[in-house]
Amino acid sequence: xxxxxxxxxxxxxxxxxxxxxxxxxxxxxxxxxxxxxxxxxxxxxxxxxxxxxxxxxxxxxxxxxxxxxxxxxxxxxxxxxxxxxxxxxxxxxxxxxxxxxxxxxxxxxxxxxxxxxxxxxxxxxxxxxxxxxxxxxxxxxxxxxx
Numbered sequence: 001x002x003x004x005x006x007x008x009x010x011x012x013x014x015x016x017x018x019x020x021x022x023x024x025x026x027x028x029x030x031x032x033x034x035x036x037x038x039x040x041x042x043x044x045x046x047x048x049x050x051x052x053x054x055x056x057x058x059x060x061x062x063x064x065x066x067x068x069x070x071x072x073x074x075x076x077x078x079x080x081x082x083x084x085x086x087x088x089x090x091x092x093x094x095x096x097x098x099x100x101x102x103x104x105x106x107x108x109x110x111x112x113x114x115x116x117x118x119x120x121x122x123x124x125x126x127x128x129x130x131x132x133x134x135x136x137x138x139x140x141x142x143x144x145x146x
Contacts, residue, residue, distance in 0.1 A: 008038065021074040028052075028059050032067045036077055042088040042098075042107040082107055082135055097134035104140070 009017075014033045015025040023029065035051035036043055043051070049064045068089050072079040080088045082100040088107050097110040115134055123129050 009034070017076070021071075021076045023070060023074055023076070028063055029067050031059065032064060033071070033076070036068070036071070036089055037091045040090070040092055042080065042090045042109075044086065044088055048089065080107060080133065080135070083137070095131055098136070100135050100137050102137050102139050110134075110136070 011030055011034065014030045014037065017037070018025045018029055018033060031052050032048060035048050045061075045065050045068055048068065049059065049061055052059045052064065068077065068079075071077045072089065075093055077089045077091055078093045080090060080098060082088060082098070083102070086100075086105065090107075092109070094112065096112045097115050099108045099110060100106075101108075117132055117134070120129065120132065
């Protein structure tokens with residue numbers, strides 16, 4: 001949403017956003033940005049591909065994956081690895097954690113500040129910490145083994 005008007009962003013505003021992050025603006029990148037950045041959400045690359053193409057076949061799977069990787073590298077989206085086979089992208093780039101429902105495949109934000117991590121060991125020589133991601137895996141129903 002446009003902070004000034006409250007209206008959805010235009011294609012030109014998405015293009016400006018890309019340029020602000022040092023990303024060359026192409027039609028395909030703008031369309032991918034429009035899908036992933038239009039609202040707070042967690043989308044897989046496949047969901048972004050489906051949203052961009054909307055029944056058409058105009059953007060390739062490789063383009064979506066490469067563009068999402070670029071967006072993550074430039075800090076435009078955050079990459080969340082829910083399990084080894086499921087990666088999500090989201091526009092909220094501030095540090096926060098997630099619940100991942102292993103049955104439904106849904107990823108849900110945990111309110112920032114709800115998990116406190118202490119006593120993180122020093123990074124090995126020549127490296128530095130860049131973040132900590134906590135993904136709590138859940139399933140529907142009550143665990144009857146407890």
